[in-house]
Amino acid sequence: MPEKVRVRFAPSPTGSLHIGGARTALFNLLYARHNNGKLILRIEDTDTERSTEESTLQILRSLKWLGLDWDEGPEKGGDFGPYFQSQRLDLYKKEVDGLLAEEKAYYCYCTPEELSQRREEALKAGKPPKYDGCCRKLTPEQRKKFEAEGRKHTIRLKMPEEGQTVVDDLIRGRVVFDNSVLDDLIIVKSNGIPTYNFACVIDDNAMKITHIIRAEEHLSNTPKQVQAYLALGYDIPQFAHVPMILAPDRSKLSKRHGATSVEEFRDQGYMAESIINYLTLLGWSPEGTEEIFDMEKAIKEFTLDRVNKTAAVYDVKKLTWINGHYMREMDLGYVTEQTIPFMIKKGIITEQESKDKFDYIKKIVEVSRDRAKTLDELAHTVAFFFKDVTEYEEKGVRKHFSKENAVKLLTLGADALEKLDHFTHDKTEETFRNITADLGLKAAEIIHPTRLAITGRTIGPGLFDIIVLLGKEKTVERMRKAVKWIGARHQSY
RNA sequence: GGCCAUAUCGUCUAGGGGUUCAGGACGCCGCCCUCUCACGGCGGUAACGGGGGUUCGAAUCCCCCUAUGGCUACCA
Numbered sequence: 115m116p117e118k119v120r121v122r123f124a125p126s127p128t129g130s131l132h133i134g135g136a137r138t139a140l141f142n143l144l145y146a147r148h149n150n151g152k153l154i155l156r157i158e159d160t161d162t163e164r165s166t167e168e169s170t171l172q173i174l175r176s177l178k179w180l181g182l183d184w185d186e187g188p189e190k191g192g193d194f195g196p197y198f199q200s201q202r203l204d205l206y207k208k209e210v211d212g213l214l215a216e217e218k219a220y221y222c223y224c225t226p227e228e229l230s231q232r233r234e235e236a237l238k239a240g241k242p243p244k245y246d247g248c249c250r251k252l253t254p255e256q257r258k259k260f261e262a263e264g265r266k267h268t269i270r271l272k273m274p275e276e277g278q279t280v281v282d283d284l285i286r287g288r289v290v291f292d293n294s295v296l297d298d299l300i301i302v303k304s305n306g307i308p309t310y311n312f313a314c315v316i317d318d319n320a321m322k323i324t325h326i327i328r329a330e331e332h333l334s335n336t337p338k339q340v341q342a343y344l345a346l347g348y349d350i351p352q353f354a355h356v357p358m359i360l361a362p363d364r365s366k367l368s369k370r371h372g373a374t375s376v377e378e379f380r381d382q383g384y385m386a387e388s389i390i391n392y393l394t395l396l397g398w399s400p401e402g403t404e405e406i407f408d409m410e411k412a413i414k415e416f417t418l419d420r421v422n423k424t425a426a427v428y429d430v431k432k433l434t435w436i437n438g439h440y441m442r443e444m445d446l447g448y449v450t451e452q453t454i455p456f457m458i459k460k461g462i463i464t465e466q467e468s469k470d471k472f473d474y475i476k477k478i479v480e481v482s483r484d485r486a487k488t489l490d491e492l493a494h495t496v497a498f499f500f501k502d503v504t505e506y507e508e509k510g511v512r513k514h515f516s517k518e519n520a521v522k523l524l525t526l527g528a529d530a531l532e533k534l535d536h537f538t539h540d541k542t543e544e545t546f547r548n549i550t551a552d553l554g555l556k557a558a559e560i561i562h563p564t565r566l567a568i569t570g571r572t573i574g575p576g577l578f579d580i581i582v583l584l585g586k587e588k589t590v591e592r593m594r595k596a597v598k599w600i601g602a603r604h605q606s607y
Numbered sequence: 608g609g610c611c612a613u614a615u616c617g618u619c620u621a622g623g624g625g626u627u628c629a630g631g632a633c634g635c636c637g638c639c640c641u642c643u644c645a646c647g648g649c650g651g652u653a654a655c656g657g658g659g660g661u662u663c664g665a666a667u668c669c670c671c672c673u674a675u676g677g678c679u680a681c682c683a
Contacts, residue, residue, distance in 0.1 A: 124683090125683085126682075126683045128682080128683075158683065160682090160683080161682055161683065163682085164682070164683090222681095224681095225681095226680085226681060229680090229681085230680090233679095233680095236608095237608065238608095240608060240609095241608080241609085242608070242609045242610085242679080243608080243609080243679070244609085244679080266681090268681050286611095286612070286613095289611070289612075290611095291610075291611070292610080295609070295610050295611095295679085296610095297679075300680085300681055302681085303681040304681055305681075307681090309680090309681070309682085309683090310682070310683045311683085314683090329677090330611095330612070330613090330676080330677060331676090331677050331678070331683090332677090332678085332683085333611065333612065333677070333678080334610070334611055334612085334677060334678030334679075335678065335679095335683095336611095337611095355612085357612095357613080357676090358676065358677075360675090360676075362618085364675065364676080365676090366676080366677090392619095395619065395620080395632085396619070396620095397619090397620095398620095399619085399620055399621065399631095401621095402631095403621080403630080403631045403632080404631095405619095405620095405631080405632055405633090422620075423612075423613060423614095424613060424614070424620090425612095425613070425675080425676055425677090426618090426619065426620090427618060427619080428618090428619085429617095429618045429619060429633070429634085431618075431633060431634055432618075432619065432632075432633040432634080433633095434633090435632090435633055435634085436633090438645095438646090442646070483646095484644095484645055484646045484647095485644060485645045485646080486645085487645095510643095543642095546642090556642085557642060558641095558642050558643085559642095560642090561642040561643075562642070562643065564642095565642080565643070566643095571643090571644090572643060572644080573643055573644035573645080574643070574644070574645095575643095575644090575645090576641095576642075576643090577642060577643085578642090
């Protein structure tokens with residue numbers, strides 16, 4: 115009878131959720147859903163110096179925005195709460211007391227200064243900088259003396275001095291560590307709060323976690339945790355250490371690498387669906403060659419044995435391509451809704467206008483979305499529909515406005531459009547093509563200057579899509595304005 | 608320094624002894640489509656870190672080296 119799968123994502127609230135954390139959360143969710151299990155979210159806020167509530171909120175926000183929904187945890191509750199380690203101190207204390215009583219753990223009075231000094235000395239002497247175990251066999255008298263001196267203590271877990279600790283990792287296979295390299299782990303800091311490596315063991319056990327799926331950086335600490343499981347008499351869960359995500363220069367992700375947090379990507383105009391799809395493919399691969407994966411499909415196909423062992427460098431270019439793909443393939447109304455906040459932020463439209471003119475904006479997005487790879491970029495390219503053209507792209511002026519016939523064609527075009535009753539794509543196009551055909555010119559001769567006149571740019575959607583959406587009045591007005599602009603420019607020479 | 612892990616195109620990856628002078632995706636380049644730019648279609652560029660084994664045969668298994676990453680905190 116297989117036990118019910120329970121996995122967890124356990125971030126520490128010391129910063130924003132970066133893409134590495136998001137990927138770990140995603141793999142946990144994928145594994146849980148694929149196996150009809152539960153995803154537990156637990157906040158590891160045992161570092162009272164660095165943990166902030168703001169960070170917790172930001173992580174929850176990012177997770178929700180990405181669609182990584184947990185079953186138990188903050189805001190959700192559950193039978194194994196509380197889900198903040200700072201609220202579980204009693205539980206830890208109980209377990210520590212047991213360990214102390216059984217003499218599996220002991221008080222250590224060494225100060226951080228002494229420790230680091232000894233570490234440096236050992237390093238200098240070419241020896242491993244391991245804790246020397248000096249407090250391991252303190253007599254009651256010595257202990258009393260230290261206490262009388264007012265020394266603070268930590269609590270350490272005794273590690274076996276001989277033998278080996280084996281970690282059977284679902285991704286990496288059997289990893290063996292010599293116990294002789296294991297430090298007596300500090301399980302309670304001098305401020306009375308347990309360390310991560312200990313608290314997570316107690317919580318994973320108490321929360322009945324069956325599979326610990328986390329980043330590879332935790333692999334080296336796993337034997338110590340295994341010893342904690344053993345000392346506490348717990349069953350050892352399954353471990354799966356997923357490869358790390360590295361910055362383009364192959365170093366660990368950090369702020370200096372530009373955008374690494376989920377919120378930064380969001381603000382740059384990447385959609386949640388794209389980030390999820392991209393992250394799914396980082397370290398995991400499907401059996402087939404299809405790379406477009408929504409969450410549902412990924413859940414169906416996800417297994418741990420197709421997770422690879424190699425650290426991955428993230429590639430914004432590919433993320434951008436995926437984002438462009440989603441922007442043009444997803445439901446038009448949805449993409450429009452996603453784009454609107456960026457338009458508002460840029461001052462292209464107001465919140466009210468976004469509601470009043472939603473259908474209009476939707477049509478604009480429809481003809482423009484093929485060309486943009488981010489929502490931010492799309493919002494930018496669409497601005498001329500709402501804002502007057504105040505300047506013309508210089509390259510275009512040289513190419514299209516300085517031509518002999520530009521003024522003539524723009525004038526003819528404006529005149530003809532003005533008289534048009536049925537202002538449709540086909541009618542406007544027919545009108546333009548007739549004008550150039552009559553003069554023995556190619557349609558491009560009028561199309562390019564017109565685009566520049568009404569958008570200020572040389573690139574953009576099909577001209578007649580623009581003309582129809584912009585409307586007769588504005589189109590004609592902008593064309594005439596351009597004619598004047600060209601005239602004024604020529605006079606100044 | 609010690610311990611652990613990893614090593615296929617620039618990047619993400621498939622491939623786990625012969626069916627692969629290594630397949631896909633992004634990027635890049637070219638062509639087609641075309642009113643521009645995109646999109647789309649087609650084609651191209653580009654990789655098994657090095658050295659030893661094992662084997663009839665190795666990108667695939669073993670060893671060594673090298674490189675990279677992680678851990679070695681009273682951070683997680």
